Amino acid sequence: MIRFGENIKSNIKYKRRVGVYGLLVYGNKLILTEQETIDRNLEIHLPGGGVDKGEHYIHALHREVMEETGWHIRVLKKEGVFQRFTFMPEYNLWAHKICHIYRCKPIYKKSLILEEGHRYIFLNYATAIERLEDPGFKHFVKTLKNQFDRRSSSSRLGQLSAGNP
Numbered sequence: 001m002i003r004f005g006e007n008i009k010s011n012i013k014y015k016r017r018v019g020v021y022g023l024l025v026y027g028n029k030l031i032l033t034e035q036e037t038i039d040r041n042l043e044i045h046l047p048g049g050g051v052d053k054g055e056h057y058i059h060a061l062h063r064e065v066m067e068e069t070g071w072h073i074r075v076l077k078k079e080g081v082f083q084r085f086t087f088m089p090e091y092n093l094w095a096h097k098i099c100h101i102y103r104c105k106p107i108y109k110k111s112l113i114l115e116e117g118h119r120y121i122f123l124n125y126a127t128a129i130e131r132l133e134d135p136g137f138k139h140f141v142k143t144l145k146n147q148f149d150r151r152s153s154s155s156r157l158g159q160l161s162a163g164n165p
Contacts, residue, residue, distance in 0.1 A: 004135040005084040014096040020061040021048030022104040036117035044131040069120040073104040082136040
């Protein structure tokens with residue numbers, strides 16, 4: 001499994017945390033979350049979070065996206081998984097995060113944001129890549145952007161070859 005972020009510290013005991021995160025594609029933008037940290041900074045993240053014991057990953061993704069954005073989604077496909085070893089100050093623990101990434105289609109805004117300190121934002125791919133702090137999240141957004149760029153380029157070439165300006 002691909003690993004991003006800090007090297008493993010041999011003197012630290014990490015708690016394994018499985019999470020699910022969504023690439024919420026809305027036209028040529030992504031819906032992301034802006035979250036207030038414990039030291040009052042703002043960070044940009046993919047919507048998602050931890051899977052509760054006994055919970056199915058897709059159910060957890062729907063729940064987390066709803067809590068953090070208020071959006072109802074349709075899960076389209078799993079894009080991949082990565083691991084990261086990091087300190088999580090909001091839980092005061094060192095975590096071995098296993099992050100499952102899914103491409104999703106936001107269907108409609110269903111409720112208010114339920115999780116305090118969160119709000120959703122729309123960012124284009126380039127700005128999302130620039131502002132996301134998690135290197136694993138950046139990787140999957142870059143991959144999605146490359147796929148989007150190739151499709152756009154192919155579509156444009158098809159229009160030109162058909163004689164459309």
